[in-house]
Amino acid sequence: MSSEPLRIGMVCPYAWDAPGGVRSHVADLAEELRARGHYVNILAPVDDPSLIAKGEVTNGGKSIAIPYNGSVARLNFGLRATRQVRKWIQEHDFDLVHVHEPMAPGLSLLTLWVADGPIVSTWHSSNPRSRVLASLNRVVQTAMEKVSGRIAVSEDARRTLVSHLGGDAVLIPNGVRVKAFQSTTRHPLVSMSVPSILFLGRLDESRKGLDVFLAALPQVIEAVPDVQVFIAGPGDVEDIRKNLDPQVDQNITFLGRISDEEKVQVLGSVDIYVAPNTGGESFGIVLIEAMAAGTAVLASDLPAFSRVLDGGVAGAMFVNEDSDDLAQQAVALLLDPQRRASLVAAGSQRVMRFDWDHVVDDVLAVYDSVTISGERVHEDLRGQIIGRLSTGIPGLR
Amino acid sequence: MNWYWFVIFGLLIAMFGWYLSSTAGRLDRLHRRIETATFALDSQLLRRSSIAIELSVAGVLDPASSEVLAETAHDARLATDSPMEVRIPIESALSEVLIQALDDPEEVGFLRQDSLTADLIDELEAAIRRVELSRQFLNDAVDACLRIRDNNLVHWFRLAGHTPLPQAWIMVDRMPEGLTYAGA
Numbered sequence: 341m342s343s344e345p346l347r348i349g350m351v352c353p354y355a356w357d358a359p360g361g362v363r364s365h366v367a368d369l370a371e372e373l374r375a376r377g378h379y380v381n382i383l384a385p386v387d388d389p390s391l392i393a394k395g396e397v398t399n400g401g402k403s404i405a406i407p408y409n410g411s412v413a414r415l416n417f418g419l420r421a422t423r424q425v426r427k428w429i430q431e432h433d434f435d436l437v438h439v440h441e442p443m444a445p446g447l448s449l450l451t452l453w454v455a456d457g458p459i460v461s462t463w464h465s466s467n468p469r470s471r472v473l474a475s476l477n478r479v480v481q482t483a484m485e486k487v488s489g490r491i492a493v494s495e496d497a498r499r500t501l502v503s504h505l506g507g508d509a510v511l512i513p514n515g516v517r518v519k520a521f522q523s524t525t526r527h528p529l530v531s532m533s534v535p536s537i538l539f540l541g542r543l544d545e546s547r548k549g550l551d552v553f554l555a556a557l558p559q560v561i562e563a564v565p566d567v568q569v570f571i572a573g574p575g576d577v578e579d580i581r582k583n584l585d586p587q588v589d590q591n592i593t594f595l596g597r598i599s600d601e602e603k604v605q606v607l608g609s610v611d612i613y614v615a616p617n618t619g620g621e622s623f624g625i626v627l628i629e630a631m632a633a634g635t636a637v638l639a640s641d642l643p644a645f646s647r648v649l650d651g652g653v654a655g656a657m658f659v660n661e662d663s664d665d666l667a668q669q670a671v672a673l674l675l676d677p678q679r680r681a682s683l684v685a686a687g688s689q690r691v692m693r694f695d696w697d698h699v700v701d702d703v704l705a706v707y708d709s710v711t712i713s714g715e716r717v718h719e720d721l722r723g724q725i726i727g728r729l730s731t732g733i734p735g736l737r
Numbered sequence: 738m739n740w741y742w743f744v745i746f747g748l749l750i751a752m753f754g755w756y757l758s759s760t761a762g763r764l765d766r767l768h769r770r771i772e773t774a775t776f777a778l779d780s781q782l783l784r785r786s787s788i789a790i791e792l793s794v795a796g797v798l799d800p801a802s803s804e805v806l807a808e809t810a811h812d813a814r815l816a817t818d819s820p821m822e823v824r825i826p827i828e829s830a831l832s833e834v835l836i837q838a839l840d841d842p843e844e845v846g847f848l849r850q851d852s853l854t855a856d857l858i859d860e861l862e863a864a865i866r867r868v869e870l871s872r873q874f875l876n877d878a879v880d881a882c883l884r885i886r887d888n889n890l891v892h893w894f895r896l897a898g899h900t901p902l903p904q905a906w907i908m909v910d911r912m913p914e915g916l917t918y919a920g921a
Contacts, residue, residue, distance in 0.1 A: 456766065458773070482763050485881050488770055489874050506884070507877035510870060705863065709870035712776045 345377045346707060349434040349717065352384040353446030355403040355414035356392060361625055362441055362464050365493075365514055370396070372515070372700045383428050383447055385416040400424050400447045408444060409465055409620070411545065415446035425450045426719060434717040436460060436707055442487065443480075452483035457717035458710045460489040463509065464623070466496035466644075486720075488710040491703070494623040496644050510706060514625050515699035518691055521632035523604045529570070529593055530609035535674040536568040538610040538635075540603070540626060541617070543575025549616030549640065550580070552663050557588050559667035564674050567591055570610060572598045607633035611680060612673055615639040618661050624648045627655065628694050631687030636680040638669055654690035655683055760885065761896040767882040768900050774875035778906065779817070781871045782828055785864040786813035789831060792861060797854050802838040809834045821904065829909040835865070836913045845915035862916045869910045879903045 352366040363384070370380040385403035386392050392399065401421050403414040425447060429437075436458045439448045443463075452459065490509040492498035498509045530536050537560070541548035550571070560567060572595035581589060598606065607613060613630040617640055624645045630637050637655030639645040649655035656673055658665040673680055692698070789810035793803045809831045816827045839845055849855040882903050891897055 478759070482759070485763060485767060486770075488774065488878070489870070490877065507880050508873060510873065701863075702866075705866050706870055709777055709781065709867050709874055710774070712773055712780065715773055 345379065346435045346711070347379045347433065348373060348381075348707075349428070349432055349437040350380055350382045351437065351439045351448050351451045352382060353413075353415055353441050353444040353448040354384070355387055355416075356382075356384040356397060357387045358414050361514075361623075365462075365464070365625075366440055368515060368517065368696060369700070369703065372696050373703075376700070376704075381428075381432055381434075383425065383451070385414065385421075385447065387414075398428050400428075403446075406445075411547075411620070413444065413446075415444060417446055417450060421447060422450050422454065425454045429455045429717060429719050436711050437717045438462070438707075439487070440464065442484065449480070449483055452486050453479070454720060455717050456486060456720035458489075458712075458715055459487050459717070460491065460706055460710055461487040462491040462493060462512075463497045463501045464493050465620075466494070466500045489706045491706060494644055495647060497623070510702075512699060512702045512706070513694050514623055514628070515696035516625065516628045516632055516691065516694045518632045518695045521604055521607065521629050523608045523633065525605055525608075527602070527605040527609040529595075530606065531568060534566045534568055535564055535612075536570065536610040537612045537614055537670060537674065538570045538572065538606060539614050539616070540607075541573045543571070543573050543577070543580055545575075547618050547620045548573075549618045549661075552616040552618065552640075552661055552666060553614055554580070554584070554588075555663035556667035556670065557591070558585065559664070560670050560674070561588060561591055563667075563671040567674060568593065568610075570595055570606060572596070572603070572606060603629075604633060607635055610635060612636050612638055612670065614666070614670065615645065616666060617642060617645070621645065628691055631655065631684075631691045634684050634688065636673060636683040637687060638666070638673060640666075648690075650686075650690055654686045757890070757894055757896060760888075760891065761898075764882065764885055764891070764897050764900075767878060767885070768897075768903075770878045771875065771882060771903050774871065774878050775906075778868070778871040778875050781864060781867040782813070783817060785861070785868050786810045786828075786831060788857065788861045788864055789835065790814065792857055795854065795857060797848055797851070798838060802834075805834050806838055821906070825906065825908045832909040832911065835861075836909075836911055839913035839915040842915045858916070862912070865910070865912055865916070869912070872906050872908070872910055876905045879905045 350366055350370055352363055354360050354363050356363060366382060370382055373380050382397045383400045384397060385401055386397065386399040387402055389399050401416045401424055403416040405412050405414050408415065437451060437455055439451050439459060439461045441464050442448045442452055442461045484505055490501065490507070491512050492501055492509040493512065493514050495511065498511055501509055526532070539550060539553050541550065543550055557569060569592045571592060574597040577594045577596065595606065607630050613635045615624060615627055615637065619642065621642055621644050624639065627637050627639055627645060627648050631654060637649065639649060639655055639657055640660040641657040642660060646652065646657065649657065656669050658669045789806055792798065793807035793810060798806065812827050813831045816824045845858065849858060885891060886897055886902065
């Protein structure tokens with residue numbers, strides 16, 4: 341309900357070329373905001389500059405892969421990155437800067453360090469044991485104090501931030517473009533006449549829970565011999581195959597890394613989508629995508645998943661890391677088309693709450709609440725020695 | 738005494754100076770953040786009371802609600818320049834009246850059938866939501882500032898300058914049950 345178009349700077353700390361939850365959140369949010377007439381420029385690390393849309397994305401430099409929050413993240417930092425952020429702030433004259441995942445050691449944190457003015461920040465992940473947060477050194481704390489409006493995408497992300505920084509955060513869930521997942525094209529490999537089940541996620545990342553799923557398969561196949569199992573996601577397929585019982589392997593189709601388009605198709609074609617994630621998830625975006633695609637969801641009972649599934653109303657749940665329970669629940673669902681249909685119906689209802697249209701209203705409300713006319717984002721000279729000397733002397737401002 | 742004692746002593750003094758200067762910088766920034774947040778809250782409250790007045794004279798609410806709403810919204814308008822401790826109870830009273838007047842989602846649904854009224858209700862809803870957010874962001878900043886000011890060094894070295902101790906803005910701002918945001 342903003343009357344005037346805003347100039348918004350958006351910062352994504354993770355490499356723009358690599359797919360990921362935060363990255364697609366930033367891209368979608370920017371697109372929705374542009375559709376409402378706002379100017380949005382995104383600052384992100386870019387590995388291949390030829391792929392980015394000029395004028396929409398600013399290259400924040402090359403990223404390197406470092407372990408962060410139980411996973412490997414492509415981030416960048418350093419003197420050159422800092423200079424890049426400084427230049428970006430100087431050149432754009434933003435009304436507001438929106439920084440994503442501010443604790444990640446990358447462009448987001450640097451932006452908080454370099455910029456001053458109306459700053460909104462979204463916390464995406466929950467990391468209860470972060471060393472950075474635990475010791476929260478002075479520099480990081482100073483940076484965090486510049487955030488005027490805090491958003492958390494989930495209850496867990498909110499708890500993480502509140503327990504370490506105090507105060508509170510506004511809960512605005514991730515947005516999903518519900519319409520984009522209602523594909524009518526069937527995936528060519530998914531047969532309509534036999535029951536099918538899908539796993540989606542990195543094969544080699546243990547918290548995605550592929551091991552839990554694979555351990556459940558012999559029981560599932562015993563009860564439903566013609567079940568089609570699809571496993572999609574990057575990772576070494578042969579590595580997984582060599583440890584598989586050939587009987588089980590027969591029922592599995594490995595799809596490898598799939599495009600967004602193929603993901604929509606396959607989600608819409610299978611009967612059940614399984615999310616056996618064992619932890620580290622603060623928000624189950626894929627669950628919402630599956631519900632939007634009209635697929636019955638079976639997920640581990642992580643608190644984050646339980647909240648998305650409305651405590652089991654919009655999708656079935658099994659005991660986390662319990663392959664036997666997963667198998668029983670999967671078999672029950674595979675053999676009961678009516679129960680699946682009712683889950684799908686509840687899921688399509690549930691998912692509207694996460695539609696971007698609704699989410700962007702909330703985000704704009706936050707923007708309105710931190711901006712006042714005349715106040716813009718500018719460079720914070722206190723970050724530099726000279727700046728500190730000129731503006732930091734107590735009582736001199 | 739050796740020369741290096743002087744060096745160490747000098748370094749310690751310098752570090753202490755840096756600590757004081759950066760703390761003063763943090764406080765200064767937080768004071769400005771509080772100022773901005775107060776401005777933002779002020780303009781959202783103003784917007785809310787304006788729309789409430791419009792709604793009260795639109796003739797769509799029952800006469801009792803219209804009358805009370807007109808009065809409290811008008812009081813809120815007049816209290817704009819009053820000090821915080823005068824203004825907060827008045828704005829809270831407006832919130833209470835809105836909560837009471839728009840307590841039934843079904844009835845609000847009926848009101849929405851008229852497109853002009855629907856626009857007005859949407860605007861009111863947006864304003865109430867923004868009041869809620871601005872107030873929370875203001876209080877976050879106040880908390881952060883008080884945590885730093887609750888330090889003897891800040892007091893002894895007057896790092897906060899002459900800025901008075903900020904106060905949290907405590908008032909009723911719940912979304913009325915009849916408005917859709919309440920369920921979200």
